Amino acid sequence: MSSALPRPFLHLAHANLAAQSAEQLGLAAVPLVAVMAYGAGAAETGLLAAVQTLPFLLLAMPLGLLADRMPRRRLMLRAEVLRALSLLLMLAVLAAPWSARMGIAGMALLGFIGAIGTVAFSVAAPALVPELVPREALARANGRIELARSAAFAAGPAVAGALVAWTGAGAAFVLAAALSFAAVALLWKLPEPARRVPAARHPWTELREGARFVLRHAWLRPMLLTGAIFNIAWFVLQAGYVPHAVRALGLGAQGVGLTLAMYGAGMVAGALLTPRIAARTSPGSAIRVGPFSAVLAAVLMASTLRWPSAGLAALSLFVFGAGPMVWTISSTTLRQGVTPAGMLGRVSAVFLTVNAGARPVGAALGAGAGALWGEAGCLLLALAGFMLQAAVIALAKLDAAPSDEALRSPT
Missing domain, CATH: 1.20.1250.20 (MFS general substrate transporter like domains)
Structure with missing residues (x-):
């Protein structure tokens, strides 16, 4: 049996690498910009971190339900476009003369929006992997997905810090947005096998079914x-x-x-x-x-x-x-x-x-x-x-x- 993973999965793996890199760059750049551009202290950076984690707690279950009701590739595409737009808006806010009036609150709002995309991607991707690879290759495929996350986690803060220090805050968000749009392009080429989606029931019933x-x-x-x-x-x-x-x-x-x-x-x-x-x-x-x-x-x-x-x-x-x-x-x-x-x-x-x-x-x-x-x-x-x-x-x-x-x- 060939050890190569199927080509559709490789599109997903490359999209995941680009998306994870965009996420880590953005997460690392936001507190740096908050401190350097707006003079944020520990309380403000803590608030930013808390707001960016809220979608994981509040929206993971509704987005997981969507991942079971609609094509998962489509959900991931929309999620990644949302993240890319939030990064571009972050760049626009920094460049605008009125950006000081938005300050920390504006960055927190955009961080929240970007994190919604991250949560949707996080619940849809593991659900899509078994549709793209045979059962015996699942461990290898999941390892490939997590390797990308690990590499992005390890390199993202260092790259963001270097870009902010050498070229200013904008460069980190430009690179993050470019990577996010690259993920969109790769997801666009991803063929998703057809699957039967059962008739929708009351959302609460379906959510309880998953938890049960x-x-x-x-x-x-x-x-x-x-x-x-x-x-x-x-x-x-x-x-x-x-x-x-x-x-x-x-x-x-x-x-x-x-x-x-x-x-x-x-x-x-x-x-x-x-x-x-x-x-x-x-x-x-x-x-x-x-x-x-x-x-x-x-x-x-x-x-x-x-x-x-x-x-x-x-x-x-x-x-x-x-x-x-x-x-x-x-x-x-x-x-x-x-x-x-x-x-x-x-x-x-x-x-x-x-x-x-x-x-x-x-x-x-x-x-x-x-x-x-x-x-x-x-x-x-x-x-x-x-x-x-x-x-x-x-x-x-x-x-x-x-x-x-x-x-x-x-x-």
């Missing part, structure tokens, strides 16, 4: 809970890491940036390794790699409380990037295998919504732990959270590699 499927499924339910706990623990860790790195590890801004870059490097390594891991282990074993790796990474980070070391912190962040990336690809592949094709958009949206909702919970817990016990409290509370998510997935019934027939069993 996840919550009653013996494999998806613990995966959902594991992901939620991981995201809470990760944001607790993030609340304490930078002050810990500066005060306890003695790192400056450049040193902190270099250690954080190891997270992106780990994501790339994990995306490259996952197809090999999936080929040599059962789905259950591959899925457990991520949660167990997160415990190892959290132990490494907590050990810097006893032995302050930038090297240990960097290694911890590398493992945090690599292991959970194996989880993301493996769990997505299993989710695609067990979910009926007509429900993939809603099921993906359930996971996206729960993970998005877990992040502010983690940030709030991290803030509370930091206020009560300092950075050490954040690191130790995060370790407890990562141990809990590993326990949840360890107890799940994922030991045997499921057959094709078993993959369709909801209990």
Whole structure:
């Protein structure tokens, strides 16, 4: 059997790379511009970040329903056009003489609009992949998708920072908009196989159907809970890491940036390794790699409380990037295998919504732990959270590699 992925999927993969790069460039450029052009402080940049995450929490489920009701390629096209237009409007606002009057509020509004496009793309793409590749190639295809996300995540902030520093804010948005329109062009050439769309029912009925499927499924339910706990623990860790790195590890801004870059490097390594891991282990074993790796990474980070070391912190962040990336690809592949094709958009949206909702919970817990016990409290509370998510997935019934027939069993 040829190892090459089908050409239609390659159009999707290239469009995904362009779209992810546009997203990361925009996300990195917005706070830089807010600080440099409008004098924003921590409160304003925090507001911008919060507004850009709201569509994930508020709109993932409705957009997941749309992904099941309409051609997914069409939804992705419209989503990417929306993101491209928001980037062009951001550029126009910066160039306009009246831009100071819009300021942070205008950037927040446009960031919200652009994020709607990101959410729609995020729920539609995983639902479309199984229509373009055979079942045995799903792990490789998902690895290709996540590799693009990892590369964009690792390179986007650095490229945006360099463009803003060397040529001004406009260049970052021009490049991001160009990449977004490139994604539109690639999606335009993507042939989507025809599928039967059932008659529309009441939206609430269909949304409940998707949530019920996840919550009653013996494999998806613990995966959902594991992901939620991981995201809470990760944001607790993030609340304490930078002050810990500066005060306890003695790192400056450049040193902190270099250690954080190891997270992106780990994501790339994990995306490259996952197809090999999936080929040599059962789905259950591959899925457990991520949660167990997160415990190892959290132990490494907590050990810097006893032995302050930038090297240990960097290694911890590398493992945090690599292991959970194996989880993301493996769990997505299993989710695609067990979910009926007509429900993939809603099921993906359930996971996206729960993970998005877990992040502010983690940030709030991290803030509370930091206020009560300092950075050490954040690191130790995060370790407890990562141990809990590993326990949840360890107890799940994922030991045997499921057959094709078993993959369709909801209990």
